[in-house]
Amino acid sequence: MRHHAKLTLSTFLCSALLSGAALAQATHPETGEPLAEDQTFTYRVLDEHSSVDPQVVEDTIGAEIVRDLFEGLMNQDAKGNLIPGVATSYDVSDDKMTYTFHLRDNAKWSNGDPVTAGDFVFAWRRAASPELASPYQWYVKLMSLENASEVVAGDMPPEELGVTAIDDHTLEVRLSAPLSYFPQMTTHATTFPAPQKVVEEFGEDWTKPENIVSNGAYVLTEHLPNERSVRERNEMYWDNENTIIDKTVALVINDENVALTRFMAGELDRTEVPAGQFPRLKKEHPEKAVSFPQLCNYYYTFNQSDSGPEAFKDVRVRQALSLAVDRKIITENIKAGGEPEAYTFTPEAVAGFTPPETEMAKMTQAERDAKAKELLAEAGYGPDNPLTFDMIYNTSESHEKIAVVLTQMWKQKLGVQANLANMEWKVFLETRGNQDFDLARGAWCGDYNEASTFLDLLDSESGYNDGKYSNPRVDELLVQAKSADDSAPIYTEIEQILAEEMPVIPIYHYAGVYMMDSDVGNWPVENVEQNWYSKDLYKIAE
Known part of the structure; x- marks a missing residue:
């Protein structure tokens, strides 16, 4: 017997039948709202994206573009639920170790070639291969694919990875252990x-606008590094007739106040609210200022590798610095957008996760400050031997404000001297990835809605464990959680260990705090992962 998980297409077919006539009348097929003549969505991003190569991209900004250009087996709806992508359904074997995905027969690449199971096999092998050395290579191991660890290590050829094209429209995936959220x-x-x-013809240049071939709802038509990226409708996309947005433009604007000014001038449909300005903007523009929970955390990570400062190898120092951070000042006075204070690494918004009540969370700030002084003195630091270190963050006014306040808190309460340095995004990523830092800003948005997407970052083998924190018990628990019927108590134990060992300083958990033009329809505010797709948006006539 095989369990069959069928994803119905009836609602999509109904939508398709309705849409032709509705779009001809310039109204939305489901809501009946009048549609704007110009269906261009323009939004601001802070930095240049890392890549638009699906197997190379490592940042949120790039992933937003990639989700438009490429389509995977599954997509998400406005609430974050799984819906068909290239796959219309999948079967799961009784032992939950084999998934068989059934691919639609009308999926095409932008050059007209059919999308086949072999395209997924090629991509997954490519992601795992030492040859590509993808910054997300570790994700393949995280998926528990058969032989993934051996392929990533170079001990087996990529052809041994547990993914096979049974035929052009059937993809078989074999796991090394059951994974309920696969x-x-x-x-x-x-x-x-x-x-x-x-990919083979153009090498690293395959993602340039003049070369790229993609299978998503959009194609890349323009890219001016550090300035703008443009994607436009892919006429070959299988559901193109139900796509309403014609063009999406991402503008790189490093200064969030400049971005706000351009939003107010009508140049942008969406931008982030500058730190501290949400209460005012919500009062002045209630229909445009929005805030909602988002599956991301904001933290600082200690470099505990051999190249890190000796002081950070002492847990008392790490605990003292974390205790002295008054998170309420940051969330209420600097950010002021509804962000919750963080005393765990995993956000409370994660599905099925109940954060443990840590000792620090139960203390008053005065009690935390007193404990911090005590711990730092025990570690041997004080007026005669002041603690000094460097801390880095990527260029942003908001990040700078938070970093400055942190240094002031530590200076005033503990006599600690922290020296700040800001870096352009790609330089920052490289510096942090090479452990060329003492204390570094970090932030993570969940790759899927499950606690492991955050906690796996602190696995000893994680490609994004930039602080090189290592705890065998944490590693062991993470393995157990993958196949556990109830992983919640395991994640709770991990968070309790992290609260004691403090490899990172959790600061706050994100809220999506935007200025959003009221003529933008269907922004997925209920999708805490904020996996949005331009094909699901539309512009309303004003």
Whole structure:
């Protein structure tokens, strides 16, 4: 017997039948709202994206673009639920170790070639291969694919990875252990297909607008680094007739106040609210200022590698610095957008996760400050031996404000001297990834809605464990959680260990705090992962 998880297409077919006539009348097929003549969505991003190669991209900004250009096995709806992508359904074996995905027969690449199971096999092998050395190579191991660890280590050829094209429209995936949330992981860019002949013909240049071939609802038509990226409708996309947005433009604007000014001038449809300005903007523009929970955390990570400062190898120092951070000042006075204070690494918004009540969370700030002084003195630091270190963050006014306040708190309460340095995004990523830092800003948005997407970052083998924290018990628990019937108590134990050992300083958990033009329809505010797709948006006539 095989369990069959069928994803119905009836609602999509109904929508398709309705849409032709509705769009001809310039109204939305479901809501009846009048549609704007110009269906261009323009939004601001802070930095240049890392890549638009699905197997290479490592940042949120790039992933947003990649989700438009490429389509994986599964997509998400406005609430974060799984819906069909290239796959219309999948079967799961009784032992939950084999998934068989059934691919639609009308999926095409932008050059007209059919999208096949072989395109996924090529992409997944590519992601795992030492040859590509993808910054997200570790994600393939996280998926528990058969032989993934051996392929990533170079001990087995990529052909041994547990993924096979049974035929052009049937993809078989074999796992090394059951993973209840495996289907959710296929909405991540790393698992998207790649066009083998284009990749092999152009090498690293295959993602340039003049070369790229993609299978998503959009194609890349323009890219001016550090300035703008443009994607436009892919006429070959299988559901193109139900796509309403014609063009999406991402503008790189490093200064959030400049971005706000351009939003107010009508140049942008969406931008982030500058730190501290949400209460005013919500009062002045209630229909445009929005805040909602988002599956991301904001933290600082200690470099505990051999190249890190000796002081940070002492747990008392790490605890003292974390205790002295008054998170309420940051969330209420600096951010002021509804962000909750963080005393755990995993956000409370994660599905099925109940954060443990840590000792620090139960203390008053005065009690935390007193404990911090005591711990730092025990570690041997004080007026005669002041603690000094460097801390880095990527360029942003909001990040700068938070970093400055942190240094002031530590200076005033503990006599600690922290020296600040800001860096352009790609330089920052490289510096942090090479452990060329003492204390570094970190932030993570969940790749899927499950606690492991955060906690796996602190696994000893994680590619994004930039602080090189290592605890065998944490590693062991993370392995157990993957196959546990109830992983909640395991995640609670991990968070309790992290609260004691403090490899990172959790600061706050994100809220999506935007200025959003009221003529933008269907922004997925209920999707805490904020996996949005331009094909699901529309512009309302004003």
